[in-house]
Amino acid sequence: MATHEPARTATPLSVIVATDCGSTTTKAILIEKVGDEYRQTYRGEAPTTVEAPFEDVTRGVLNAIAEIEELSGRKILDGDEIITPCRDAKTGVDIYISTSSAGGGLQMMVTGVVQNMTGESAQRAALGAGAIVIDVLASNDGRLPHEKIERIRTMRPDMILMSGGTDGGAVTHVVEMAEYIAAAEPRPRFGATYKLPLIYAGNKDAQPQVKKILGEKSALVVTENIRPVLEKENLAPARHKIHDLFLEHVMQQAPGYRKLIEMAGAPIMPTPAAVGVIMETIAKREHLNLIGVDIGGATTDVFSVFEGVFNRTVSANLGMSYSISNVLAEAGLANIMRWVPFTIDEQTLRNRIKNKMIRPTTIPQTLDELQIEHAISREALRLALIHHKSLATGLKGVQQERTISDVFEQQTSGKTLIDMLKLDLIVGSGGILSHAPRRIQSMVMMVDAYEPVGFTRLSVDSIFMMPHLGVLSTIDEKAATDVFVRDCMVYLGTCVAPIGQGKDGERCADYEIVFPDGKTVTDQLKFGDLRLYPLELGKKATVTMQPAKAVNLGAGVGGTVTREVQGGAVGLILDGRGRPLQLPSDQLTRIEMLTKWFDAVGLYPAA
Amino acid sequence: MAHSYTPGLTVTDSTVIRRRRILPLPGTVLVKVSDRVRSNQPVARAELPGKVYPLNLANQLGVAPDEIKDYLIKKEGDAVQKDEILAENKPLIKWFKTEIRSPVTGKVESVSTVTGQVLLREPPRVLELLGYVDGTVVEIHPQQGVTIECLCSLVQGIFGIGGETYGELVMAVAASDEALTPAHVKPDMKGKIVVGGSFLSAETMAKAKEMGVAGLVVGGMHDKDLRALLGYDLGVAITGTEQVGFTLILTEGFGTIPMAAKTFTLLSAHAGQYASISGATQIRAGVIRPEIIIPQTETQAGTITQPQRSGIRVGDLVRIIRDPLFGKIGEVSALPSDLTKIPTESEVRVLEVRFPDRQVAVIPRTNIEVIEG
Numbered sequence: 001m002a003t004h005e006p007a008r009t010a011t012p013l014s015v016i017v018a019t020d021c022g023s024t025t026t027k028a029i030l031i032e033k034v035g036d037e038y039r040q041t042y043r044g045e046a047p048t049t050v051e052a053p054f055e056d057v058t059r060g061v062l063n064a065i066a067e068i069e070e071l072s073g074r075k076i077l078d079g080d081e082i083i084t085p086c087r088d089a090k091t092g093v094d095i096y097i098s099t100s101s102a103g104g105g106l107q108m109m110v111t112g113v114v115q116n117m118t119g120e121s122a123q124r125a126a127l128g129a130g131a132i133v134i135d136v137l138a139s140n141d142g143r144l145p146h147e148k149i150e151r152i153r154t155m156r157p158d159m160i161l162m163s164g165g166t167d168g169g170a171v172t173h174v175v176e177m178a179e180y181i182a183a184a185e186p187r188p189r190f191g192a193t194y195k196l197p198l199i200y201a202g203n204k205d206a207q208p209q210v211k212k213i214l215g216e217k218s219a220l221v222v223t224e225n226i227r228p229v230l231e232k233e234n235l236a237p238a239r240h241k242i243h244d245l246f247l248e249h250v251m252q253q254a255p256g257y258r259k260l261i262e263m264a265g266a267p268i269m270p271t272p273a274a275v276g277v278i279m280e281t282i283a284k285r286e287h288l289n290l291i292g293v294d295i296g297g298a299t300t301d302v303f304s305v306f307e308g309v310f311n312r313t314v315s316a317n318l319g320m321s322y323s324i325s326n327v328l329a330e331a332g333l334a335n336i337m338r339w340v341p342f343t344i345d346e347q348t349l350r351n352r353i354k355n356k357m358i359r360p361t362t363i364p365q366t367l368d369e370l371q372i373e374h375a376i377s378r379e380a381l382r383l384a385l386i387h388h389k390s391l392a393t394g395l396k397g398v399q400q401e402r403t404i405s406d407v408f409e410q411q412t413s414g415k416t417l418i419d420m421l422k423l424d425l426i427v428g429s430g431g432i433l434s435h436a437p438r439r440i441q442s443m444v445m446m447v448d449a450y451e452p453v454g455f456t457r458l459s460v461d462s463i464f465m466m467p468h469l470g471v472l473s474t475i476d477e478k479a480a481t482d483v484f485v486r487d488c489m490v491y492l493g494t495c496v497a498p499i500g501q502g503k504d505g506e507r508c509a510d511y512e513i514v515f516p517d518g519k520t521v522t523d524q525l526k527f528g529d530l531r532l533y534p535l536e537l538g539k540k541a542t543v544t545m546q547p548a549k550a551v552n553l554g555a556g557v558g559g560t561v562t563r564e565v566q567g568g569a570v571g572l573i574l575d576g577r578g579r580p581l582q583l584p585s586d587q588l589t590r591i592e593m594l595t596k597w598f599d600a601v602g603l604y605p606a607a
Numbered sequence: 608m609a610h611s612y613t614p615g616l617t618v619t620d621s622t623v624i625r626r627r628r629i630l631p632l633p634g635t636v637l638v639k640v641s642d643r644v645r646s647n648q649p650v651a652r653a654e655l656p657g658k659v660y661p662l663n664l665a666n667q668l669g670v671a672p673d674e675i676k677d678y679l680i681k682k683e684g685d686a687v688q689k690d691e692i693l694a695e696n697k698p699l700i701k702w703f704k705t706e707i708r709s710p711v712t713g714k715v716e717s718v719s720t721v722t723g724q725v726l727l728r729e730p731p732r733v734l735e736l737l738g739y740v741d742g743t744v745v746e747i748h749p750q751q752g753v754t755i756e757c758l759c760s761l762v763q764g765i766f767g768i769g770g771e772t773y774g775e776l777v778m779a780v781a782a783s784d785e786a787l788t789p790a791h792v793k794p795d796m797k798g799k800i801v802v803g804g805s806f807l808s809a810e811t812m813a814k815a816k817e818m819g820v821a822g823l824v825v826g827g828m829h830d831k832d833l834r835a836l837l838g839y840d841l842g843v844a845i846t847g848t849e850q851v852g853f854t855l856i857l858t859e860g861f862g863t864i865p866m867a868a869k870t871f872t873l874l875s876a877h878a879g880q881y882a883s884i885s886g887a888t889q890i891r892a893g894v895i896r897p898e899i900i901i902p903q904t905e906t907q908a909g910t911i912t913q914p915q916r917s918g919i920r921v922g923d924l925v926r927i928i929r930d931p932l933f934g935k936i937g938e939v940s941a942l943p944s945d946l947t948k949i950p951t952e953s954e955v956r957v958l959e960v961r962f963p964d965r966q967v968a969v970i971p972r973t974n975i976e977v978i979e980g
Contacts, residue, residue, distance in 0.1 A: 145661040176722040183659040183716065183726050185631065209721055322890055326842025350830040351861040352930060357844050358766045358860060358888060362929040362974045369930060370951040437952035507822055605952060
């Protein structure tokens with residue numbers, strides 16, 4: 001079934017069962033219409049069954065749905081069939097929908113001519129479609145031709161996206177890349193006997209040559225150029241083709257997916273694509289600039305919408321279980337230890353991290369283990385945002401018109417779109433954030449990792465249901481919005497963080513908070529302070545900050561700012577620790593400082 | 608959560624396993640259904656296409672890409688020897704003559720008049736796929752490989768490095784909590800699979816390599832020693848292709864951890880027998896655990912056990928797989944169904960484990976694994 005095929009729905013929808021087949025667990029949720037609104041009512045979970053001995057993803061789906069049956073008392077399954085539509089108030093569901101990232105998700109290789117132009121555009125097209133990009137090959141990537149061919153040969157992608165050249169430009173380089181691919185005879189990851197899907201989205205003048213070279217050797221699909229002119233990116237057609245081929249080729253090879261596609265009433269979406277849909281919808285509906293993050297066991301996805309431009313990146317080897325050891329390798333031990341409020345010898349810590357890697361489903365049982373995992377997650381989140389900032393950029397290689405006023409502010413093209421001062425909302429998702437024992441822990445983890453500046457609202461996905469709602473929104477926007485607002489999104493509160501640095505105890509800003517009940521707090525925020533004021537969900541307070549000279553809150557250095565801030569499950573955090581955030585290098589001073597901050601906001605239970 | 612449990616590692620004296628032996632690309636299957644095969648016997652063969660060498664002749668001859676066919680001595684599909692002339696120009700003065708010679712022996716795969724590029728390919732390399740286990744061929748996958756069934760004792764490890772290898776099983780220590788030291792590794796262990804106890808040090812690994820040991824099986828090791836052995840910090844547990852001189856299997860994890868008594872006893876009982884081992888581990892997108900397979904004959908086989916589980920039960924033997932009691936083994940004594948608050952303040956499903964000293968601990972269900980088999 002192709003992406004554009006309409007969903008098989010009974011109208012109107014009253015009962016929906018949705019699953020997300022993750023690499024470890026399959027999560028099912030039940031959504032029911034209660035009165036006029038849709039609510040998420042029950043959830044079930046079971047191990048994903050892509051591997052032996054089951055080798056059939058639908059087994060895990062049926063197990064997860066069986067849990068919902070047990071909990072809700074609703075009969076949903078008739079043997080191995082999902083009963084659709086509803087037969088009566090307690091039997092069946094109107095539609096079954098699903099997302100999937102099982103089996104390692106969709107792994108793609110992309111090619112371009114110039115690495116930071118068409119190469120990056122192709123990367124953005126693939127990432128936006130929910131893929132993991134395993135390599136970017138470009139004519140100028142510094143590798144010799146035989147090295148490129150060797151690389152293509154050794155990779156086992158699910159799909160290749162080829163781009164390169166503007167329409168009407170030179171064809172030589174893109175044809176050369178097609179020749180390398182043909183010579184390498186790349187083979188797909190799954191299925192020894194089928195042809196590798198390949199999408200050509202480059203210079204349209206090269207289409208005939210590309211067809212001649214690769215038509216026989218791959219399942220070639222030709223679509224519009226993703227970079228028809230240097231100044232314009234046209235990613236949508238290539239993304240649609242990626243989704244179609246994902247369903248038609250890749251998923252057909254994964255164990256049990258043919259059955260899953262049959263069972264589902266709407267096209268199966270790659271999990272990150274579904275989360276992207278939800279993030280984009282929130283940003284557009286509320287006219288926000290946002291950063292969303294989904295930190296999983298194997299990968300961390302970062303989504304951003306700034307001034308209406310959507311970007312997604314995936315840091316394929318940053319995660320909290322399968323990839324936890326890689327966070328240590330990339331961040332370094334010192335960066336992880338700087339967040340741990342006690343001493344631990346290096347060997348013990350390294351062994352513990354490796355043991356989590358080889359037994360990824362375990363959870364921290366003691367407080368110090370929880371604090372270590374939270375320290376690692378801060379680093380995974382931080383590294384993934386750095387990665388995202390480097391890809392969520394304006395187009396590179398574009399000519400810019402400059403006026404005399406630009407003389408003192410020369411900016412190169414391809415600047416990152418992520419402007420932390422313009423950021424309105426951070427949305428966190430994934431086990432470590434959604435299931436943190438205290439909501440304040442999720443909020444502080446994100447604040448420490450992202451270092452928001454000025455006034456920023458934060459929220460988390462309550463029980464990890466954004467993928468389900470993403471696919472639901474493609475067939476019933478109202479149902480998805482209802483559940484998202486009422487059951488999915490947990491607003492944590494607002495963080496106010498001045499930009500600037502000073503010695504501990506020095507004045508950072510004077511502030512006045514007027515609470516909804518009229519109570520007013522006037523005080524001084526000092527450098528090194530972290531303060532928390534309770535402010536309930538749905539309540540607003542007015543905050544006036546008068547920063548010290550050399551400190552900025554968005555109105556320039558020393559400029560007073562008054563803003564209305566929103567409450568949430570945590571409340572209002574005033575962060576006087578300075579930006580950029582710098583922790584003491586001396587171990588004992590650092591531990592003392594962390595303990596002071598953690599105690600000030602009640603981050604962990606008292607020892 | 609009736610369906611959620613952590614499947615454990617299999618440690619069983621007698622079971623029937625099937626191993627799919629699949630070529631990386633289509634080839635020829637060399638055996639037929641019901642054939643008895645040995646672990647080191649080729650069961651399928653394929654020809655890996657040779658390496659490709661691109662040569663931009665247009666650039667080298669200084670001509671337009673669409674003109675290169677006029678200068679070629681060899682055509683598409685022609686065989687070519689190393690240093691043989693591929694193309695040449697025909698100047699009026701022969702001093703200006705340019706000859707392009709082939710850098711490899713192979714054939715001319717393609718000639719492009721768009722890019723001016725010629726692709727040369729080396730001859731294919733023959734790849735033989737071995738049986739890996741002693742057993743019977745039960746299924747042929749045409750052009751791809753076979754499935755072999757094997758009656759054996761099976762021990763799964765938790766983590767390994769290095770590929771498939773074979774050898775005689777030899778016990779180097781007397782007890783499961785004894786560390787494997789350099790003194791335990793003797794010259795007569797060359798080509799054998801050496802079983803240690805609780806810990807493997809860097810020095811022992813160096814000695815094992817020097818002695819030519821084929822495989823090492825131990826309870827635990829330090830991460831820093833693994834890093835030193837590999838030369839890098841392993842970020843994601845996808846292994847099996849490392850070449851460090853031997854195949855290594857950890858049965859418990861990282862740190863000093865005695866090998867589970869059941870595993871140690873089973874391996875001891877088969878000392879002197881021939882075993883197939885693989886260090887390949889993949890803990891994502893299709894779990895693969897390292898394994899030790901000791902083939903048996905029908906007469907040797909005890910009662911065949913095929914683990915068929917639907918969940919954890921009281922009385923099951925379990926291993927704790929997270930600190931603070933990491934590595935301890937006990938018996939499930941209760942399975943409370945309500946969520947329980949643990950010291951982190953998380954509310955989770957737990958179980959009670961009774962240890963041999965009669966002490967009882969409450970452990971999150973996700974932090975144990977059932978000892979299977």
